[in-house]
Amino acid sequence: MTSSSTPDPRVVRSRHAALTAAQELVAEYGFRGVTIEAVAARSGIARTTIYRQWRGSNELLVDAFAADKCAVVFPNTGDLRADLSAGLLELADTLGGNDGGRLLPAMLEAAERDPEFAQLSKSFIDARRKPLRDRLTQAVRSGELPTDIDLETLMAMLAGPLFYRRLLTHQGLGRAVVERIVRTVIEGSSSTS
Amino acid sequence: MTSSSTPDPRVVRSRHAALTAAQELVAEYGFRGVTIEAVAARSGIARTTIYRQWRGSNELLVDAFAADKCAVVFPNTGDLRADLSAGLLELADTLGGNDGGRLLPAMLEAAERDPEFAQLSKSFIDARRKPLRDRLTQAVRSGELPTDIDLETLMAMLAGPLFYRRLLTHQGLGRAVVERIVRTVIEGSSSTS
DNA sequence: ACGTTCCGCTACGGTAACGTAGCGAAAGTA
DNA sequence: TACTTTCGCTACGTTACCGTAGCGGAACGT
Numbered sequence A, B: 001m002t003s004s005s006t007p008d009p010r011v012v013r014s015r016h017a018a019l020t021a022a023q024e025l026v027a028e029y030g031f032r033g034v035t036i037e038a039v040a041a042r043s044g045i046a047r048t049t050i051y052r053q054w055r056g057s058n059e060l061l062v063d064a065f066a067a068d069k070c071a072v073v074f075p076n077t078g079d080l081r082a083d084l085s086a087g088l089l090e091l092a093d094t095l096g097g098n099d100g101g102r103l104l105p106a107m108l109e110a111a112e113r114d115p116e117f118a119q120l121s122k123s124f125i126d127a128r129r130k131p132l133r134d135r136l137t138q139a140v141r142s143g144e145l146p147t148d149i150d151l152e153t154l155m156a157m158l159a160g161p162l163f164y165r166r167l168l169t170h171q172g173l174g175r176a177v178v179e180r181i182v183r184t185v186i187e188g189s190s191s192t193s
Numbered sequence C: 001a002c003g004t005t006c007c008g009c010t011a012c013g014g015t016a017a018c019g020t021a022g023c024g025a026a027a028g029t030a
Numbered sequence D: 001t002a003c004t005t006t007c008g009c010t011a012c013g014t015t016a017c018c019g020t021a022g023c024g025g026a027a028c029g030t
Helices: A010-029 A036-043 A046-051 A057-067 A080-096 A098-111 A115-141 A151-169 A173-189 B007-031 B034-044 B045-051 B057-067 B079-098 B098-113 B117-139 B151-171 B175-190
Strands: none
Touching: A010 A036, A010 A057, A010 A098, A010 B034, A036 A046, A036 A057, A046 B151, A057 A098, A057 A115, A057 B057, A057 B098, A080 A098, A080 A115, A080 A151, A080 A173, A098 A115, A098 A151, A115 A151, A115 B151, A151 A173, A151 B117, A151 B151, A151 B175, A173 B151, B007 B034, B007 B045, B007 B057, B007 B079, B007 B098, B034 B045, B057 B098, B057 B117, B079 B098, B079 B117, B079 B151, B079 B175, B098 B151, B117 B151, B151 B175
């Protein structure tokens, strides 16, 4: 009877090596570049060892994405405009790096077709949206935003332009742009008209 | 000497069949699904015939995307808010359909890696952005918008949220959402503060 | 009607990745 | 130390797609 108290360090090692290689490959060559052969070659792990831990490249990829847990935090100083600018600027940096720039399109494309990836993508994105939603909820409570505002659309108006500029037009995401967005959206949202 | 007055109808037919099949395949299975074999199978065109007209799947795909010329028109009634709502609502519909929902992610992913597709994607997107930019330019001239406004960021604020909701959160794109965006952005942009 | 062009077909060799099986050696556990 | 587990390796057959060549027949232009 093998107890599951401490997993065999060999398993941990090979597992980690494969997942890391998978992450790198999807960032470099995209989705299609993640093949068992390629992962084996890059990680130094034997092909057969990978098959012992995952059924195929799909399961491997799901685990690889799930392992990527970078948390985004929105400050809460009381100054809504400054907090949003700071948080979105951090998002902008993330989008500029490999995670946002290379992983994201691959993931969106995959999510559009494979339901397994769709669910993974959903939880991935939801987790990253939560800090912003929390900060906005707090702003409504403290009276910084009107109570009848649509939070979902508001979030889309804040984050959407950044993704748009990164994915579609490949324009820069400097501080000026971020602050312009925050100012416009906040001012446009305050006046109930 | 073969004059190029009227191209052989056989070429036209096979060419069209292959391009159509390629478009369908990329919409259904994404980028990787477009293989010469698959295009041949779906179109009924012989594999060798395809190789006679294109070097490989890349060239075929480039032509397939280029052949897709759906023009988006922004109305110009003088009422900026109404015009933007109408145009963006049309964009929302496009995003809801196959073109936006399925083709777009595949294209973005491809553009992120293959420079050839990057350029294709750029001209594709630029063409679609032009009507909006033109309408906004006109609005600046007519005094509906301040002259010192940043058009690029403004466009991102208008269109970005729609792409965001479609690609990331898979939320609906109804008239209410579109109008909320337009109202917020216009009001937030008018006050120079 | 005639020569030309294009198409469909079959066939070929080559590459990449798949997924499985079995064996000895190394690394873990007790 | 004795055992169990995992690993790396080699080997094998299979699938999918690649890209090219050549041939006969059909479609085309004049």
